[in-house]
Amino acid sequence: MPAPRLSVVVTRRLPEVVETRMKELFDVTLRETDDKMTREELVAAMQRADVLVPTLTDHIDANMLAAAGNRLRLIANFGAGVDHIDVASARSRNVLVANTPGVVTEDTADMVMSLILAVTRRIPEGLAGMARGDWQGFAPMANLGGRIGGKRLGIIGMGRIGQAVARRAAAFGMEIHYHNRRQLRPETEAELKATFWDSLDQMVARMDVISVNCPHTPSTFHLLNARRLKLMKPSVVIVNTSRGEVIDENALVRALKAGEVAGAGLDVYEHGANINPALRELPHVVALPHMGSATREGRIEMGEKVILNIKTFADGHRPPDLVVPGML
Structure with missing residues (x-):
């Protein structure tokens, strides 16, 4: 039976x-x-x-x-x-x-690159202008964004997804840097052309783009807090496709409003769907509804x-x- x-x-x-x-x-x-x-x-x-x-x-x-x-x-x-x-x-x-x-490694890494490009090239602002009917033709100084080639990418969390992001970013000509609980094997570092930073503080202070790819644990809660946000260059772009709790969301909003952070691409939020309203309104923020693995x-x-x-x-x-x- x-x-x-x-x-x-x-x-x-x-x-x-x-x-x-x-x-x-x-x-x-x-x-x-x-x-x-x-x-x-x-x-x-x-x-x-x-x-x-x-x-x-x-x-x-x-x-x-x-x-x-x-x-x-x-x-x-x-x-x-x-x-x-x-x-x-x-x-x-x-x-x-x-x-x-x-399962979601490649899909999430694709979304990281999409967010980096969306923020740095101001794609949502261009889309919004087109939807409003604002565009009157080419203008040399309109909608200026920035190149990502040659920029320093700091990856926080160099597991499967972090490494997949590194491979994609390298193809765009970005310099790869990372902070992780453990340093990668020398052969993996060489393959990714990635530089390890034992000090997260020192790494974030020198990066042009930061990608959060670590899990949420007690040790990573508010890993990017108000103190660390102030260490960053005012031109920095922060992308988070991992867990919202890794970033102090209120501190990020204050830094964005003060011009201490240039932009953010977010797919996850500290309080789930209860998002800080400013993140929906700031023009230099791309906020997605947790689509990274979708x-x-x-x-x-x-x-x-x-x-x-x-x-x-x-x-x-x-x-x-x-x-x-x-x-x-």
Whole structure:
């Protein structure tokens, strides 16, 4: 007699091909709308599921896990970041946590370069002027931006995405610099033509463009705070496609308004969708709605990784993308 299928609850809408495959493999409850679940809905979902498939909008803390009961055995996160999940509490309750690393690397790196170009070349301002009907023809001094070739790019966090950004930026003629918890291997540094800075303060003071590509952890919260923003050149452009909490958002707004930072390209925000209104209004800020990994191909690959993690677990093996507290 075949073993009963795992009960799986999915918290958000996923690509149709992913949902269809889940229905074939598991006893799955899909989300009919794309609204995020309330705290109460998440607890109820964990109480009735063997496996929960959340995403970064689902904040799962120790109290929620305690209220979930003993049925839940795996949290198969749809996404690479797991800072919205109390992984240590989950493991203490014998609940495994898995994620989907590596899938969004190329898509996010593409978005970094898009934001660098959008801010430095003032593309949104040009689009807005065209939409208003302001353009009257070519003028030598109109809409002047800056070149990125020859500029210094400082990458904060030189993991998969940081290295993918470095490769793209080098093709545009940028000088590659980076700050990371650990220095890369010499052969990787040589391939990327990247210069390591042990001191973040010294690096940010000398860069023309800064790209934030590190995860949000207790040690990276407000890594770019008011003090570090004041170390930067007034001509600096800051791009963040990682986690909003890495930058002190209010301090960034003050620096932008004071002319202490020339521009910013942002895809993530400190308080999620509750964005500082100034970031929507300042002309030298490009603010996107967390689109860094938003490609059809990427979302399907993420779903395939989630399915593989669940299927491997169902077969009695360790999920290939298991997250342990020591990794964080």
